[in-house]
Amino acid sequence: GDSVTQMEGPVTLSEEAFLTINCTYTATGYPSLFWYVQYPGEGLQLLLKATKADDKGSNKGFEATYRKETTSFHLEKGSVQVSDSAVYFCALRDFSGSARQLTFGSGTQLTVLP
Amino acid sequence: ETGVTQSPTHLIKTRGQQVTLRCSSQSGHNTVSWYQQALGQGPQFIFQYYREEENGRGNFPPRFSGLQFPNYSSELNVNALELDDSALYLCASSSGTGDTGELFFGEGSRLTVL
Numbered sequence: 001g002d003s004v005t006q007m008e009g010p011v012t013l014s015e016e017a018f019l020t021i022n023c024t025y026t027a028t029g030y031p032s033l034f035w036y037v038q039y040p041g042e043g044l045q046l047l048l049k050a051t052k053a054d055d056k057g058s059n060k061g062f063e064a065t066y067r068k069e070t071t072s073f074h075l076e077k078g079s080v081q082v083s084d085s086a087v088y089f090c091a092l093r094d095f096s097g098s099a100r101q102l103t104f105g106s107g108t109q110l111t112v113l114p
Numbered sequence: 115e116t117g118v119t120q121s122p123t124h125l126i127k128t129r130g131q132q133v134t135l136r137c138s139s140q141s142g143h144n145t146v147s148w149y150q151q152a153l154g155q156g157p158q159f160i161f162q163y164y165r166e167e168e169n170g171r172g173n174f175p176p177r178f179s180g181l182q183f184p185n186y187s188s189e190l191n192v193n194a195l196e197l198d199d200s201a202l203y204l205c206a207s208s209s210g211t212g213d214t215g216e217l218f219f220g221e222g223s224r225l226t227v228l
Binding site: 004034036041042043044045046049101102103104107 | 118147154155157158159170172220222
């Protein structure tokens with residue numbers, strides 16, 4: 001079945017540091033890939049997405065490129081801020097079957113220190 | 115635009131009891147999905163409802179059941195509660211047509227089973 005493997009956390013960075021959170025996936029079809037973010041006390045929010053190979057999703061300074069050859073969708077940001085502290089989830093949606101669910105990774109807790 | 119709202123936000127039950135969780139979908143959305151998020155884990159798909167019909171189900175036993183109403187709001191019912199049912203239950207809504215995979219999540223209902 002489909003699965004998503006995320007870099008284990010927690011990750012602690014200083015403000016303005018470079019961020020990478022690794023994500024790899026296994027899917028039977030041709031999935032769409034997503035990064036969701038969960039800020040403290042809030043629901044999950046879509047951060048960015050990519051729907052086909054070599055697409056780059058970007059939002060709020062975050063980027064991720066859909067790499068079919070390495071089955072990866074790593075999240076990057078050049079300069080993190082304290083306000084980026086949250087839990088980040090990589091997810092996929094496989095449209096090849098009748099299932100309509102998102103399959104999530106286990107999440108990576110990011111803490112950014114001033 | 116009203117977002118996804120869930121109730122109650124917190125509740126405590128004992129083993130063997132039954133619980134009903136409620137969700138109001140975002141305005142204009144006709145599809146509702148439910149996810150279970152155990153502590154430190156990513157959300158796991160329970161089921162999805164589209165126009166009042168179940169439209170996909172994850173690997174959860176039949177004691178997890180749901181409903182969707184004509185106004186697209188939804189309920190999640192769990193019978194014969196077990197300790198492992200303790201989790202954050204997330205509701206997400208989306209537009210069934212032109213489905214891009216983006217889900218809009220509520221803040222969740224945190225269930226503790228003692």
